[in-house]
Amino acid sequence: MEACPVCRASLNGASTCRRCRAELQKVQEVERRGQALVGAAMLSLVEGDLAVAEELLDRAHAVHATPAVRVLRRLVTEQQLVDEEAEDDPQYYAEGAG
Numbered sequence: 001m002e003a004c005p006v007c008r009a010s011l012n013g014a015s016t017c018r019r020c021r022a023e024l025q026k027v028q029e030v031e032r033r034g035q036a037l038v039g040a041a042m043l044s045l046v047e048g049d050l051a052v053a054e055e056l057l058d059r060a061h062a063v064h065a066t067p068a069v070r071v072l073r074r075l076v077t078e079q080q081l082v083d084e085e086a087e088d089d090p091q092y093y094a095e096g097a098g
Contacts, residue, residue, distance in 0.1 A: 034064025
């Protein structure tokens with residue numbers, strides 16, 4: 001977290017805002033938890049496990065919704081739809097086998 005969510009002052013790594021004195025430890029903890037979930041989702045994507053990645057991204061979105069999380073969720077969802085359509089298309093397998 002670079003700026004205080006209350007007054008937007010620069011934090012420079014501090015857990016208490018120098019300007020408004022807001023205690024931000026819990027907020028920073030939630031942010032870190034969300035980042036950890038996104039990291040785990042990225043690992044699942046690398047491993048090809050879209051279902052686990054989607055679940056982790058849903059949890060990350062619930063904990064700390066960021067534009068990156070929203071984009072990743074959308075991409076994973078779209079890829080799952082493409083994969084489902086491909087599974088239902090006999091041509092997909094005929095072309096892939098050739």
